[in-house]
Amino acid sequence: MTYYRKNEPAVASETIDGEVVAINLETGNYFSLQRTAAEVWKLIEDRRGADELIAAIALRYGEAEPAARAAIAPFIDELLREQLIVASDGAPSTATAESMPPAETPFTAPELKKYVDMQDLLLLDPIHEVDETGWPNMKQAGA
Amino acid sequence: MTVASPGHVARTAPAPAAYFADVASRWERAAVAAGGAISRDFRVGGLHLRMRFAGPALVQRLAPAIAHLTIDGAGTPDLLLDAWDSATTGVGMADPPWIESELRVNGEIGSFIDQGWYAHYNVWHSALTLLDGSRRRAIYWIGVADDVPDHETASPLFTLFHNWLNPNGLALVHCAAVGLPHGAALLVGVNGAGKSNTSLACLDSPLRHLGDDRALVGAVPEPTVFSLYSTAKSTPADIEHHPHLARLRERVGYLQNGKALYFLNDLFPGKPLERAPLRALLMPRVVGGVETTLAPANPAEGLRILAAETSLRWPRSGRHTLAILSRLFREVPCYTLRLGTDRRRIPPVIQDLLMRG
Numbered sequence: 346m347t348y349y350r351k352n353e354p355a356v357a358s359e360t361i362d363g364e365v366v367a368i369n370l371e372t373g374n375y376f377s378l379q380r381t382a383a384e385v386w387k388l389i390e391d392r393r394g395a396d397e398l399i400a401a402i403a404l405r406y407g408e409a410e411p412a413a414r415a416a417i418a419p420f421i422d423e424l425l426r427e428q429l430i431v432a433s434d435g436a437p438s439t440a441t442a443e444s445m446p447p448a449e450t451p452f453t454a455p456e457l458k459k460y461v462d463m464q465d466l467l468l469l470d471p472i473h474e475v476d477e478t479g480w481p482n483m484k485q486a487g488a
Numbered sequence: 489m490t491v492a493s494p495g496h497v498a499r500t501a502p503a504p505a506a507y508f509a510d511v512a513s514r515w516e517r518a519a520v521a522a523g524g525a526i527s528r529d530f531r532v533g534g535l536h537l538r539m540r541f542a543g544p545a546l547v548q549r550l551a552p553a554i555a556h557l558t559i560d561g562a563g564t565p566d567l568l569l570d571a572w573d574s575a576t577t578g579v580g581m582a583d584p585p586w587i588e589s590e591l592r593v594n595g596e597i598g599s600f601i602d603q604g605w606y607a608h609y610n611v612w613h614s615a616l617t618l619l620d621g622s623r624r625r626a627i628y629w630i631g632v633a634d635d636v637p638d639h640e641t642a643s644p645l646f647t648l649f650h651n652w653l654n655p656n657g658l659a660l661v662h663c664a665a666v667g668l669p670h671g672a673a674l675l676v677g678v679n680g681a682g683k684s685n686t687s688l689a690c691l692d693s694p695l696r697h698l699g700d701d702r703a704l705v706g707a708v709p710e711p712t713v714f715s716l717y718s719t720a721k722s723t724p725a726d727i728e729h730h731p732h733l734a735r736l737r738e739r740v741g742y743l744q745n746g747k748a749l750y751f752l753n754d755l756f757p758g759k760p761l762e763r764a765p766l767r768a769l770l771m772p773r774v775v776g777g778v779e780t781t782l783a784p785a786n787p788a789e790g791l792r793i794l795a796a797e798t799s800l801r802w803p804r805s806g807r808h809t810l811a812i813l814s815r816l817f818r819e820v821p822c823y824t825l826r827l828g829t830d831r832r833r834i835p836p837v838i839q840d841l842l843m844r845g
Contacts, residue, residue: 357799357807359814364788368796368810370803375796377788460792462678463800 348394349421350433360387367429373464374427381406382455384445385417389430395421405445406452416454423457504605508620510582511627515570518542518577525570529561530554531762533653533704533714538565542572542579545633550644556718556753556760567652569626569645573633581616581629584609594801595647601804606651613637617648621655638743642719643702649716650802658706658714659809662797665698665713666690666835671767671842672698672713674705674816675825676790682772682827685729686834688722692732693835695842696761697752707815711766718752718760729831767842769817770825777826780834782841785824787817 351358358367365378365386378386381402388398395418403413424430519525522543528551530537538561541547550571574580590598591609600607604621615630626648630636636644650660664675664687675683687700698713700720706712724746727733733748736755740748752760771785771793795813799806823841827834 354807357810359791359795359810361788361791361814361817362786364786366788366792366795366810366814368799368806370799370806373800375792375800377792460796463796 347396348392348433349389349425349430350392351390352428352431356429358386369428372428373461375460375463376427376429377458377460379456379458380450381417381453382420382457385420385455386424389424392433401445402452406448408452413452416452420455420457427457427459504600504607505620507582507585507600508618508625508627511618511629512570512625514579514582515540515542515572515627515629518572518574518579519570521577521579522572527561529559529565530557531559532557532649532716533656533658533706534763535566535653535656536563537567537569539569539571542570542577545573545576546571546628546630546636549633549636549641550628552751552753553642553644553717553719555751556715557762565624567624567626569628569648571628573630575632575634581631596804604655606648608647608651613640617645619648619651621652626652638741638749642721642743642749643717646702646716647802649704650798651805653704654802654805654808656706657708657812658704659798659812660702660704660716661794661813662701663703663705663794664700665703665715666695666838667698667713667761667764667767668694668696668839668842669761669764672761672764673768673770673838673842674703674713674766675770675772676794677772678793682774682825684721685726685831686770686772686825686827686838688720688726688730688733689831689834690838691720691752691756691759692730692832693839695835695839697756697759698761698764705766705812705816707812707819711816711820712763713766714763715760720750720752721747722750723747766816766820768838769820769822770838771822772825772827775826776829778828778830778833780828780830780837781826782823782837783826785822787822790822791817 355371356367356369358365363383365383368375384402385398388401399414399417400410402417403410519542526541526544526547528539586597586599592598595608595610597607597609606619608617613635618627646660664683665672666687667673675686677683684700687697691697698715702716704714704716722733727748739755740750743749769790771790791814795810799809
């Protein structure tokens with residue numbers, strides 16, 4: 346069975362009011378996951394296998410599994426591309442999954458909202474070189 | 489490990505403790521050369537900071553922004569920070585013991601970041617900061633004191649403060665903060681959202697000042713905001729909207745980008761507030777209309793804005809920072825501050841909210 350885990354320690358996340366705020370501390374991108382996206386994230390954090398989490402979401406929304414899979418699989422691919430999760434080679438959780446209550450809203454495909462406006466904080470490059478004193482100095486423009 | 493050294497000759501590098509001891513001995517020599525140390529004591533984030541300067545050159549570059557946090561110097565400090573410059577003391581810095589590839593793009597020095605150690609080299613103005621957290625010691629060195637840029641004088645040592653205080657449960661965040669001793673509001677938003685303009689408007693009100701651009705926040709034992717810098721900045725256009733600032737034109741300095749820089753401890757005595765319980769998280773938004781109003785806001789949006797900036801600036805402590813800030817946003821009510829055009833009506837809205845809380 347395929348399953349995944351959060352890409353720690355590169356990724357930090359917190360859930361507040363049902364919304365997941367996730368920060369990739371290596372790429373400088375940060376993300377918002379709401380509704381089904383946050384639910385999928387929670388199931389991944391709980392180390393549920395891909396088939397199991399798709400089944401759980403389908404059951405919660407009364408959605409046919411193939412339809413749920415068609416919506417969730419691309420989302421998981423996106424999480425992988427953004428290095429928010431990685432394929433896990435450890436064992437999935439054996440704990441009994443806490444069943445999710447039936448949803449009161451219709452199923453919507455999970456969405457990953459991506460923010461890139463803080464990348465400069467990581468990628469700002471103070472180009473430098475070591476001068477004769479041994480201390481790095483700014484490379485002069487045009488040098 | 490090999491090092492970058494004069495002539496680029498590789499040699500065995502000292503461990504952080506040995507390098508720190510070497511640098512500390514240079515500060516001692518610098519203090520003697522300068523005719524003695526000048527000591528200043530402050531309460532920062534609830535902890536006692538003692539700064540010792542080797543001569544006067546750096547005092548006016550590093551101390552004025554935190555002058556409002558000055559305390560009596562008795563007792564053992566929680567952090568002893570020794571600062572010197574080479575130009576006025578004649579004492580140079582030890583060769584850097586790291587190889588160039590260890591200097592990260594954000595200025596952190598990889599081999600000096602672990603188990604209470606922190607090192608940061610500001611390549612823009614050649615300043616080194618060393619922190620030995622386990623021994624509660626820190627060093628700041630710069631070649632020429634006047635090379636500390638004015639914008640750094642407005643918010644000195646912020647990387648050191650974050651990395652010293654983060655293990656103590658505090659995060660240095662990009663925000664403004666205003667309030668009263670019984671409760672304060674944090675103003676959270678992206679650049680241009682109206683944080684500074686709101687805090688500037690509050691200077692002409694009973695509300696006191698805890699931060700214009702940065703403040704320290706902690707969640708334990710209760711959500712609290714601590715002032716760090718008693719400085720504020722304004723654009724020339726903003727000055728026209730704030731008569732209480734316009735009359736100070738001749739008493740302020742100006743940054744390279746044209747902004748006026750206010751040292752509030754001098755210009756508005758009694759206005760800076762050292763700390764207050766955090767009672768509201770406000771996200772300013774310019775909406776037009778005359779009146780300023782409040783509306784409930786999505787706390788996840790505020791967390792996203794505040795946590796991303798701080799966590800990504802110091803990614804090593806990003807996870808801890810996100811945990812601190814998420815607790816604040818779970819426990820403290822969050823509002824959109826819908827800013828009207830009449831700036832005089834902004835402070836009463838915040839004051840009423842804090843009085844209700």
